[in-house]
Amino acid sequence: MQTPLCARLGLDVPIVQAPMAGGWTTPELVAAVCNAGGLGMLAAARLSLEQLRGQIDAVRRLTTRPFGVNFLLAAPGAAPADASGMQRVLDAGRAQRGLAPGSAALALPPSALAAQFELACDARVPVVGFAMGDPAPLVPRAQAAGAFVIAMATSVAEARRLEAGGVDAIVAQGSEAGGHRSCLEPPGDTAPPLIGTMALLPQVVDAVRVPVIATGGLMDGRGVLAALVLGAQAAQLGTRFLLALEAGTFPAYRQRLIEADETDTVVTRALTGWPARAVRNSVVRAVEAAGEPPLGWPYQALAAEDLYRAAIISGDADWAPLLAGQGLRLARGVSSAAEIVAALKAEIAAGAERLGAGFR
Numbered sequence: 587m588q589t590p591l592c593a594r595l596g597l598d599v600p601i602v603q604a605p606m607a608g609g610w611t612t613p614e615l616v617a618a619v620c621n622a623g624g625l626g627m628l629a630a631a632r633l634s635l636e637q638l639r640g641q642i643d644a645v646r647r648l649t650t651r652p653f654g655v656n657f658l659l660a661a662p663g664a665a666p667a668d669a670s671g672m673q674r675v676l677d678a679g680r681a682q683r684g685l686a687p688g689s690a691a692l693a694l695p696p697s698a699l700a701a702q703f704e705l706a707c708d709a710r711v712p713v714v715g716f717a718m719g720d721p722a723p724l725v726p727r728a729q730a731a732g733a734f735v736i737a738m739a740t741s742v743a744e745a746r747r748l749e750a751g752g753v754d755a756i757v758a759q760g761s762e763a764g765g766h767r768s769c770l771e772p773p774g775d776t777a778p779p780l781i782g783t784m785a786l787l788p789q790v791v792d793a794v795r796v797p798v799i800a801t802g803g804l805m806d807g808r809g810v811l812a813a814l815v816l817g818a819q820a821a822q823l824g825t826r827f828l829l830a831l832e833a834g835t836f837p838a839y840r841q842r843l844i845e846a847d848e849t850d851t852v853v854t855r856a857l858t859g860w861p862a863r864a865v866r867n868s869v870v871r872a873v874e875a876a877g878e879p880p881l882g883w884p885y886q887a888l889a890a891e892d893l894y895r896a897a898i899i900s901g902d903a904d905w906a907p908l909l910a911g912q913g914l915r916l917a918r919g920v921s922s923a924a925e926i927v928a929a930l931k932a933e934i935a936a937g938a939e940r941l942g943a944g945f946r
Contacts, residue, residue, distance in 0.1 A: 590797065595713065603624060620649040621648075625654060627653065628654065635702055653711070655715070657717070668691075669688070672873070715757075716738070718860070735752070744779075746794060758786050758798050760783025764862075783800060788816045799819065799820045800816070805826050807934040826918075839903055844919065863910065864908050
């Protein structure tokens with residue numbers, strides 16, 4: 587199961603755990619994936635500088651193996667002059683939770699991105715990842731600190747741009763992927779690229795010289811093996827690891843992932859203002875039926891922040907963001923990260939053996 591990328595990063599299996607912001611990607615999950623032979627990735631988004639420092643330190647207490655930190659680069663759009671219309675839509679969920687109506691005035695806190703990035707470099711984190719933007723200005727600093735730099739693309743043109751910017755590897759994000767579409771430029775009012783993993787991956791592999799990591803709808807060893815056959819040197823899985831015991835996923839979120847199927851997700855701006863694939867629930871339906879567009883990135887998430895927090899605390903999966911990919915019928919019960927990696931490894935080996943037998 588060794589690929590050149592595995593050898594470069596010191597991995598035993600070509601498995602990358604996707605960095606998922608929101609509290610789901612815990613240090614315990616990252617370290618468990620690393621200890622099982624894969625690459626665990628922390629998500630820096632929505633953490634304070636001190637929280638990120640604490641998580642890096644925690645991972646290093648739990649594993650001696652390489653791990654990574656991922657950054658979201660998308661800059662905020664223009665602040666809405668008046669968010670009252672969207673807040674009235676979200677107030678339906680607030681009423682169920684006993685929350686006060688949302689404020690019409692929204693103000694983003696200062697960004698911690700620059701300080702977080704410097705922290706990761708100073709801490710000599712082995713792998714630094716980027717999504718939702720072009721990291722070219724940051725790549726030399728990260729590489730000078732000894733980091734292996736990966737970045738995400740949703741099209742061949744984006745992959746070529748990332749390679750020209752000096753990244754060491756590219757994550758090819760198929761349209762089946764859960765979470766935000768990782769466009770290098772803000773998608774504006776246009777639809778983001780929605781190219782399926784099986785179509786996108788071999789085209790990116792052929793277009794660039796750096797290693798390619800596949801992501802999007804991959805839930806078991808069969809998907810990983812297919813990605814390897816198409817030229818990927820590793821596969822990144824997110825939704826599967828939301829079901830790991832070590833993940834911070836709240837119980838109702840886990841249960842919805844187990845019960846949902848491939849038709850239950852949608853690419854929507856309803857949750858954060860940026861296109862993201864998530865399970866369609868009450869908050870998605872309410873915003874999409876509102877008759878007015880969601881607020882821009884990340885003001886839609888800021889407007890709903892109190893509602894999301896209260897829903898998560900109370901275990902309400904209807905009014906919380908449930909990011910997830912399309913491979914939901916392949917979701918299994920909750921198990922440890924080590925068991926997930928072991929199952930993936932066995933499934934890859936079994937699939938390879940079947941292929942070999944079929945072609946002999």
